[in-house]
Amino acid sequence: MPRYQDLYDAVVDGDAKTAKSATERLLQQGVDAGELLSDALIPAMDEVGRRFECNEYFVPELLIAARAMKAAMELIRPKLAATGVQPVATVVIGTVKGDLHDIGKNLVAAMLEGGGFAVHDLGVDVPPERFVGAVQEKKPEILAMSALLTTTMPAMRETIQALIAAGIRDQVKVIVGGAPVTESFARDIGADGYSDTASAAVQLARRLVGK
């Protein structure tokens, strides 16, 4: 049974208002922000992921749970920064060049954040050189790329080639996803991992960083 049941339930149920008020109250009571993350938010997003995997939840439920998690994270993030709690690892994420689809990418980003990762979201239509610049600047353990169009999938390969050209390919694990992306495509372009859902992306990222 999670320790902060009301916050846990609010995220699992996708109730952003209650997630925010419960977080506010718990922080005011002096509960540690890192504890709220590890004992309520991460287990809640794990549960949301589990329900999604076994078809109890679908994309709309995932989206509203992610929104509730975000509402809580907005209050928790500044406290975490102040207390110096170490994230599991850092992720740079974006939708590749020419592609404006971001619903799946935002879900992956929210689930990773709920899973304790520090996430830098570069947004949509991100050219290879911006991914390379962000890897150089933020030094993430993981670079995550999303593509929803068959015409933009080649930008994933271009980005990996750009990482190689910049001499930093071995400094970061590359994961890819999006509806048209497949395991064999990921292997073919030299990515380190692929998953077809946001919750599986968290497990994949944890595995790649050895957590």
Ligand code: B12
């Ligand atoms: C919503 C949508 C739009 C919206 C996007 C809004 C937004 N803010 O994202 C709008 C209206 C803008 C749009 C525009 C277009 N779209 Co559109 N769009 C869709 C639609 C209906 C849903 C996509 C979606 O959000 N799915 C829900 C999310 C949750 O799923 P997901 O993205 O796959 O993400 C999950 C996984 O893939 C994975 N994942 C995703 N990213 C990542 C990344 C990593 C690292 C990992 C590990 C996992 C992972 O986790 C996610 C959650 O589980 C799809 C059809 C469909 N049913 O897929 C068409 C679709 C993708 N679009 C399509 C097209 C053609 C277009 C347009 C070209 C249309 C046009 N002629 O203008 C434009 C292109 C604009 C551009 N340059 O990008 C086609 C693509 C066809 C193809 N073969 O390439 C589709 C398939 C529709 C179709 N059947 O024709 N679109």
